Amino acid sequence: MPIDAAKALAAAPRAGEISWGHKDVQLYHLGIGAGIPATDPDELRYTLESRLHVLPSFATVAGGGKPGATSGLSMPGVDVDLARVLHGGQSLLVHRPIPAAGTAVATSRIAAVHDKGKAAVLVLRTEVADGEGPLWTNDAQIFVRGEGGWGGDRGPSTRGEPPAGEPSRTVERPVREDQALLYRLSGDFNPLHADPEFAELAGFERPILHGLCTYGITLKAVTDTLLGGDVTRVRSYATRFAGVVHPGETLRIRMWHTPHSTRVAVSVVERDDAPVLTDTTVEHT
Template sequence: MALDHELVGVPGEPVPRSWEATDALLYALGVGAGAEDPQRELAFTTENTEGVAQRVLPTFAVLAAQARGGPRRRLGDFDPARLVHAEQAFRLHRPLPVAGSVSVTSTVTAMLDKGRGALVRTESVATDADGRPLVTASSGAFIMGEGGAGSVSAERSDGRPSPGDEPWSRPDREPDHRVVYRTRPDQALLYRLSGDRNPLHSDPAFAARGGFDRPILHGLCTYGFTGRALLHTLCDSDPERFHAMYGRFSRPVFPGDVLVVNLWRDGENRALFQTQTEDGTVVIDRGVVHHS
């Protein structure tokens, strides 16, 4: 068996998901908050600073909408070392609480034949105890060597096209803003404590099976660094003004790399971005953020 196309469009069983204030703090540290100046971003890195209420980084929404601990649905029969995170989007229906409980329902929305591999897209909706949506997250995984079996797609629950299918082109001008962050050599070891224990990010032998000479940084860690840059630049650090984000992972990042987030304003409440490493390699492409 290769990929199981019969999964497409069939919602999985709802899975409970909860988090505490400490989880939000650990996540913030894992995506670099406070690393360059511990006295900055205290709303995201502490819970008992005088006059500063704890808040949650918007990109934590991706973790809040992950169905962990429930029955795993096998996408097919393939080497997991050949799977890489290809794209990620989320939409916040309301600001994230510091601690919360949700029910997460995930649906494979597409298995797309890309020739040398397959792109598998999944949508996850996190709802509160009253059944109200809190987060809608969409992710894409590229599985190398699984192309050639055709494509199957289903409509998303919100009726919207996949964020990755929206037209996008880099503006023909200098960025309106440029933010530079340095990741730590042990960044992946810190970020994995938020739940993603994939050995691709810690085990040299496993990383070699995926074609890398050493473990790579989690794509969602780079995504979180980027989200911090967008939050502070576009939203005056106010999570209530951050509504949605999409990015395509185009190249791996290694722990210790410098990240450069280039940002172009594209209307009153929308901006485009690319994240690069210091040598100019684009590592998150086709970025779109919606804010107020």
């Protein structure tokens, strides 16, 4: 069996040093659409080093995105075909505000292996800490088609009931034609997001936007719209990737806000609100 759940779960964690500076943070923010309008004080906190605040989703690319979601595929007990792999979901727990520059140790392991019958789901957990203690914990849910059926634990259902009633706020965010080309400079150089020929071979009519770019765009929209732009209020952020976005399309972001959490649904305006992010929640103060 290509996935040996017991071996994967028992494997020793992998640890490595990562570092980042203000240029990495600024590039990430530009990659998720910050800086428009360029002189807006609310945007300058994402783009100007003298007043830089770090959006927590930067954690997904800190250190050049290593370890990334697919690093779990090289763990002991895991031997799968990359063509069968999908990034199914992402969750982030923020322990304290992320500094604009830092060095930390990232420790990764397979935290769970779920048997979904026709597929397996690997949960790659990365815990990051610096000299002052824990910074953040990332969980990437890796969906591997055709690798289930060994009788293992199915794991929790990731699909919840959609939010009830009308959203508290709805905003639209245009995705620039060059958004994926800019975002990939933060570390994810998968040609699926840049090379039309590769995208066609993968079954897409043209390159698609990184799911984690949509993830960042969405958190910025929630932070700016409902949290007064205060990135330190974000405590956790989880989503399930439900569809693709093409550069040049427009995201419709619906938010159902309560004092300590916001439910979110993201869709593509030009394709009859085709879902992109579902089961999405931002916990905040």
